[in-house]
Each structure stands twice: as C-alpha cells, then as structure tokens.
Amino acid sequence: MGFPFPVISADSHITEPPDTYTANIDPSWRDKAPNVTHDDKLGDLFVAEGMKPIKMGLVAAAGKQPEDIKTNGTFDDMHRSGWDASLRLADQARDGVSAEVLYPTVGMLLCNLKDLDYKKACFDAYNRWIVDYCSVDPDRLLGVGQTAARTVDEAIDDLRAIQAAGLRGVMMPGLPASEADYDSPAYDELWDAAVVIGLPLSFHILTTRAEHTRGPKMNSFLSIVRGCQDIMGLLVLGGVFERHPQLKVVCVEADAGWVPHFMYRMDHAYARHRYWLPAGQELSRMPSEYFADNIYTTFQDDWTAFRFANDMNWRHLLWANDFPHSDSTWPHSQEMLAEHTEHLTDEQRQAILSGNAAELYGIDVDELARALAA
DSSP: OOOOSSSSEEEEEOOOOOOTTTTTOOGGGGGGOEEEEEEEETEEEEOOOSSSOOOGGGGGGGOGGGGGOOBBBOGGGGGGTTGGGGGGGHHHHHOOOSSEEEEHHHHHHHHSSOOHHHHHHHHHHHHHHHHHHHHTTTEEEEEEEOOOSSSHHHHHHHHHHOOOOOOEEEEEOOOOOSSSOOOOOOOOHHHHHHHHHOEEEETTTSOOOOOOOOOSSHHHHTTTTTHHHHHHHHHHHHTHHHHHHHEEEEEEEHHHHTTTHHHHHHHHHHHHHHTTOSSSSSSSOOOOHHHHHHEEEEEEHHHHHHHHHHSSSSGGGEEETTTTSSTOTTHHHHHHHHHHHTTTHHHHHHHIIIIHHHHTOOHHHHHHHHHOOO
C-alpha cells in the first residue's frame, strides 16, 4: 500500500508542551505566560489570562476509537511526537506521510485573546519554539508562524522575521486587530508585502471567536467551518483579490466539499443582487474566479472534496491528516486515500496529495523522495 510519490499533509499540528511560553516569552511577560495546570476532573489545562482554560484531551486523540475520545487528558496520554520532534518522523512513517505543514494547537485559540500586546508576546514565543522543533528536519517539518498583526507595519515585520527563521507560512488571526476588517484598503500594504515576501497566509478554524450556536452541543461542531467561509467571502467580495491578484490564501481545516456551491452562491449574489446589495467594490471578474485562483483549501476525510474535484480548482486542493487532533485520519490515511482517490486521474491524485502543497510551500519533492529512499 502507498503512493509512488511523497504524500504531504498540508495541515498537521504540534502539541505545545507546558514550557512553550514560559521558556520562550519575553521576560517582561513571563509572569503572565500561558502555562499548564492540572485538575483532577478536567486533566491538564493550558491557562492563559483572559480566556477559558484549554482542555488538552482532544488535541491528541488521533488513532483513538470514537467511544474513547474525551476532552480531559494529560500529557502522559498524548502522542509525544506532538512536542518531541525526534519522534515525529516515526509517526509520519506510520501514516505514510513524508512531510507535514505544522500549525499550533493552543496557539489557534490564543488568536482570540483580546489583549493585543499579550497576544503578540505569546506568538513571538511560539515562533521561537516552533523554529527549534522544525530544526530536527526542516525538509519534513514545515512550520507555520503566527502574527498578532497589531498594525500593518508590524505584521509585515513579522512576515519577514518568520521567513528569515525558515518557516513556510503565516497563520493570521481570524479577526483583525483594528476596527477595519481585512477587506479594507488599510490592509493593502500587508497583502502586497505577503506577495513580495512569498509566504502563503493561512486562516485556520478556531481562530475566530465563535458565536452562539443553537441546538445540541454537536451542532456547534458543524459551525466550526463557517468562520473560515466568512473570511473567504470577505476577501473575494471585498475586492482583496481584485486589488492583489497574486495573493495566496489558505483556508485551513474547514473541509472543501462546500467550495463548488460556495462559488456558485457568490456568483449568483453578484450577478443578481449586486445593485441593491453591493459588494465591497466593483469586480472585473466573477467571484468564483477569484476563489479558484487565489484560495487554497485543506481537508482530511472529506470525500466530497475528492468527488467534486473537477467542479473546483483541484490544483488548489490540499489534503491533510490533522495529526494528532481528534479529526485526524492517522494512522489509517493510506487506506482512506486509496478509496477516496480511486476515481481521480493520476495527475489529480499526485497534485492533491503532494504536488499542490509542494508548489505552495516550496518543497522539493524529488529531493524529499531521494531522502526517504536513502
């Protein structure tokens, strides 16, 4: 079993160890640094000022049976490779994955901190930690840095620093720091800089404060992807890609099977309703064209994404295993992918599982294959 090319996960995660922030944060913030406490009922909790404690059980539920997944847990229960990079490659091999684009875990939720200075200190600390983690094998451990984007100028400086540190992308907060939203011309210099610097900008689920969800608790699970969809619509209809046609944005872990309908819905709104319900600016192309050209989407076991690949730009589809989180397909990704990609052409299969991510993140697939064969 396996594929004749290196399989790349475009969205995997680390598990921040207890000293991620306390050991790496600017000394002036050390007393407030996010840290781990233990509760006899809730297990290990990451605690950060200004937000609810973060339960750690779900962050390492990869490979567990559904009935065994629970929110409480301790670091002793977790996949050690989440924070120990010396063990990560073995877990990659077990899943048939050759390289991973790595996102934070606790850091996703810290995007919702309201204290911008505190957020900046936390993200700088994380960036220091993830650089060290990826240094074990930077060709297979591809870190994504974080910016608090308190100002446009600072965000540009962060992008340059993240690139200089050898990281491969930047995860943006779901909500901007200013009153102006991301479609405002106030952010145009940032989008221009991202193009020049060459780092993809990612918007990940859970980086936007959730609104109240009706119905049973499980209904909230369905709402997780909507924050990312909202941002993608804002960027398209707000004219961001009209003004910055080379900008590359990644919609992360929000699935992709919805994309064909979303593109249709935007086109319908623009064609039928733009005179009484105006877009952010006049567009020279249909909204679906900007989505197809500028937005990449990652997904795990979303079979609809594979099934309807021809109804969207499959060159921008990025498969991921989400290791070690509860939605992860690890360690059974190979069996799942063999089934889900069976109807695709060889070219499509190679692109979605490897080539698209390699092109976006500057991965030398041939060199990766040689290293794995050695």
